[in-house]
Amino acid sequence: MSEAPPVATRGLVKRYGEIVAVDHVDLTVEPGDVFGYLGPNGAGKTTSLRMMLGLIRPTEGSVQLFGRDPLRDGAKALQGVAGFVEGPAFYPYLSGRRNLRLLADYDDGDSRSRIDEVLELVELADRAKDKVGGYSHGMRQRLGIAAALLRSPRLLLLDEPTTGLDPAGMRDMRDLVRRLAGEGLTVLLSSHLLGEVEELCNRVAIIQKGRIVYEGSLGELLASAASGYRLRSPEPERARAVCRAQTGVEQVTSVDGEVRFQADEQSVGALSIALGQARIAVTALVPQTASLEELFLDLTEGEAQPEEAVA
């Protein structure tokens, strides 16, 4: 059982009539991952998460959390799993603390003994007596994290945890996620914010119109899109001539007084030696990498769905 990955979905499909919200999604989240589930609004992120948590039934395919299927094993499949989809929801007429007490009683184990600790952690201890109906959006998000942490989860599923937060709230939330991940928690985090994913996640899956268009490490994704090199020199004309003469260096152009070219790493190494031998000073020789944003737009380009599509 301990060998099974925290999340493994195979051929996951959810149809609503004609609409295919999630289309044969295969995802594997390994222990210790901070996994970014990235996609535009309406791409199927929340629907996927709902299936993972056993809230909705897949039309096809399966979900396994640590080897357990929520559809087959019910609440037992959620042992060691916590999180929220589409914003945490609480009883507005109960206080923050009573909401947590209620949820602790819905848990197996000793969630109750951790209430004070998690309230401190999300900095809600002062407002715990107030009714949740009077909480701001950010406070509810934090209470959502607190409610999830009550369970001492090994896997945290968070659906757009920073959506609707102000910049300081976003920073705090990201710090918290980073800290939890640092403590060895596996996190699956859905987001449409590229910066957030770039900042927090080691692996990503990009979903578009219900289909996974990329799954893998963030580093590899960024490396796969290395789109050439920039060279700066006080003698751009001579530098350009050397580049042109160098084997393996292609598409040499001049832009804004810089030389730009395509080459593999080995050819760039050889080029630097050739420039040295030709006694041409180099002030900068840098790989140009596409930002995650550019990659994301490339992968999802022209296929943005309207916001009101099934989330």
Added chain:
Amino acid sequence: MSAVAKVYRWEIAKLLAQKRTYLGLGSAMLVPLVFVIVLVLQTGGPNDVPLGRYIRDTGLAVPFVVLFFMSIWGFPLITALVAGDIVAAESHNATLKTILTRSRERGEVFVGKVLASFSYTLVVVVAMGVVGLAAGSIAWGFHPLTSLSGTKVSAAHGLALLAASLGVYVLPLVGIAAFGLMLSTITRNSAASVVGTLMWALLMQLLGVLPGTESIRPYLLGAQFEAWHGFLRVPADWTPVIRALWVCALYIGIPLFAAYVVFLRRDVAAE
């Protein structure tokens, strides 16, 4: 504490934190009080209803008379207010997903809700009985009761008959609660469930008074509200009581089973 007991306890706590709970409970307690006050101030009385003509003889008669008036739509409405809301409100607030992503199985959550809404039904009926008895006894004393057969029964015996009558009177109301729970689970809409449940209860009453329905009349839900009359005969007539037991079991069991199946399988998604 078992898992279901914990869910049940919190369902009660949630009811106690909501205004609609007190609206229903308060009405159930206010009706007998107003009833007694009006009869104290006025002459005449509800002579056409069972025990109505003896209402000023003993406070014991008051709850029985109020039972009759409340069965038409008062108690069905109070019951529907809570039973129709108990699942739908969680859909509306999106809290269903919160509690269904913990360690409780859907079945356990469902049973907790069923028990809570049935408990509420019992509590409002008992509260009406207690307030009616107290107000009536203050106004007219706690004296022997005249049975439906015309014989007197002692006050102590009358009290036991009242308890038994309230017990059997709760059954059709629980049937209404079960129907409300079913609508609440299926429609996920509190208002639709409350109104739908009340309409269903009224339809059951209407069917009972239409011509040509004589043969099915004893098996309609509305008729079971009169089953307690059996206790007030000397000797007691068990026929309507026993019929109420099995007829109500069907009115409770069928919608409850439907609601259970839907609750176990339903998608918990945005409304």
